[in-house]
Amino acid sequence: MTLAAAVGGMLLSFTLESGSTARATLSQALILASLAGFVASVALRPARGTEAVGVARGAVSDRARVQCDFSHVAANAEALGSLAELRDYLREPEKYARYGARMPRGVLLYGPPGTGKTLLARALAGEARVPFFALSGSDFVEKYVGVGAGRVRELFKKARKAGKCVIFIDEIDALGKRRDESASDERDQTLNALLSEMSGFHTGDGVIVIAATNRVDALDPALLRPGRFDRQIEVGLPGRAERLSILRLHSQGKPLARDVSLEALAEQTVSFSGASLESLLNEAALLAASRDGECIEQADIQAAFYKTVAGADRAIAATEQERRIIAVHEAGHALVSCVLAPENRLARVSILPAGHGAAGYNLCVPAERVMVGKKHMEHQICVLLAGRAAEQLAFGEDELTAGASSDIARATELAASMVADLGMAGEPAVSLKALNRACGGVSGAAERSRALLDGLYEETLRLIDGERDALQALAGALMERESLEGAETTAIIDAHLSSERRESAQSDLVR
Ligand code: ADP
Ligand code: ZN
Secondary structure, eight states: OOOOOOOOOOBSSSOOOOSOOHHHHHHHHHHHHHHHTTOHHHHTOOOOSTTSOOOOTTOEEOGGGOOOOGGGOOSOHHHHHHHHHHHHHHHOHHHHHHTTOOOOSEEEEESSTTSSHHHHHHHHHHHHTOOEEEEEHHHHOOSSTTHHHHHHHHHHHHHHHHOSEEEEEEOGGGTSBOTTTSOOHHHHHHHHHHHHHHHHSOGGGOEEEEEEESOGGGBOGGGGSTTSSOEEEEOOOOOHHHHHHHHHHHHTTSOBOTTOOHHHHHHHOTTOOHHHHHHHHHHHHHHHHHTTOSSBOHHHHHHHHHHHHHOOOOOOOOOHHHHHHHHHHHHHHHHHHHHHOTTSEEEEEEOSOOSTTBSSEEEEEOOOOSOOOHHHHHHHHHHHHHHHHHHHHHHOGGGOOGGGHHHHHHHHHHHHHHHHTSOOSSOTTOOHHHHHHHHOOOOOHHHHHHHHHHHHHHHHHHHHHHTHHHHHHHHHHHHHHSEEEHHHHHHHHHHHOOHHHHHHHHHHHHO
């Protein structure tokens, strides 16, 4: 898993737009990913919104509507390989029955939203030329006991009538949650109905149930037993090469200017899902169309990129003093990011308000990495705390604003998981969380997280205090220009760094 953009969102108010739009869902994923590359369960927290399949309750798509096959799916080679086998089975179930071969009755696709799970299921039905029945797990869970179970039976009845088919259940976690997590009679009955329906059909029937979830860890183990969803396929976020192939696929039929480089875009879009890549290209196409351009220019792509990750720039409504605070805050993030985590490429720093209530933002394209280490996490915390630290140094402790609220919440969560999950604060061989589960009543995590945060905050204050020139210069430039590209930002910082810092950077290079 990769780390994603640390959008140092500065919230002036808490009135985050509710009603999650596709953009909000996406940036939520981005922001989450920036912290949680190492904690799968956090990174995979379901982000619900417009990405849920647009299938109405009980809606069924018929043969004619499945016009989708494997050529509509880029990347995901592993999943495609596995599904190709199922396609062959769906085409000739009798053959497999003759050999006594047992095909999986259910396949579970798991991974973050927008990675193409629905698309894969649909493509399977299209390839096998069988009807596709789709429903979302949340459609099954009802207030009244028995209603959901009835719906499950109804769905399977319809599907059986159709003969060979693919049944797709999105958000299976909504009905198949671990029973010990939260008990509910209604959900139990619904789950039992699903399990018994699934054991009711035979290998020769040619019915495949595909379920999708963002959180495989939260599923009831009963669902994963043999004869149920016994094949599990991870559908992860695409890597650079996969992003490129998804971009290539979705740019078909879109007139791109000669200077547009999809390779560069693939490089820039760390932690984007297939859905966000598709929406980025669409956004760029809309921009090109609205200005009646001959083709989609690099500038459209850039604007779409910023819009997708940070929301569209909006007009300024802040007072002069507020702008000053925002500029210092964002400059703090950028400065500490450049000094402590230069491997992450700063793409843009802005004091223009963006989506989700952010009054300004830092957009940082993180380096791709497989593992996240302790040092890296500490640096990430410092970068998050840097906005507040810069405000405190520039305006004093009495002038703190609510702008850092989400930064400090994220830093705190990160520190707490270092302490409680990862054994990164003092006891390298102990997971306090697991210990607490096993023995109960284990304490000390809160105190240790506090100490870790306090120490890192001190460090951040010291760093910024020693580089006040760079902070002032950058904040000044932001006040004047409102929005700076990454290269301009690093140039300003480099030009104003203290000689000690420059020397130590030099010696780091030599080493
Ligand atoms: P999920 O079900 O995992 O949330 P979807 O299948 O709904 O994701 O993906 C939404 C859209 O994103 C797809 O319709 C497609 O346009 C695009 N997309 C996602 N992954 C891919 C991929 N691997 N190849 C091509 N398009 C993709
Ligand atoms: Zn911030």
